[in-house]
Amino acid sequence: MRRPLLLVALLLLAPQVFAQAYKWTDSAGTVHYSETPPPTGTKYQRVTTTGTAEPLAQPAPVVEKSGSTEPAPAAQPVADTPANRAKFCTALKSNLDMLKSDGPVVMQQDGQQKPIDDEQRKGQISTAQAQYQQYCGSK
Secondary structure (H helix, E strand, C coil), rough: CCCHHHHHHHHHHHHHHCCCEEECCCCCCCCCECCCCCCCCCEEEEEEECCCCCCCCCCCEEEEECCCCCCCCCCCCCCCCCCHHHHHHHHHHHHHHHHHHCCEEEEEEEEEEEEHHHHHHHHHHHHHHHHHHHHHHCC
């Protein structure tokens, strides 16, 4: 009984593993991705899929300037000025207050908002408290 069910499941998943995707740019400069080829006469690329939602490699951040694209510059450290430190400490204090409250806490993960569980909340509180003590003193 298990073998036929396993065979049916594998047959249903097989097309997804070998899925073909196409990439092309229209006349307005919009990049399109599709499982079907673009209209005839459109220049396109075949995109190899991995069978998972994970990318083959992390894309480089891109900054658009007047129609051209360039890799984004590396993030620069923020100057340690009293004003910047005050903003940082205020944000840390606000985060700690929110984490210590009874209400649900939602975090941005993989482009989606997900509620955190008690273990994650404890870890976030511990990290925020350590940062607050290090950068803002025990106030």
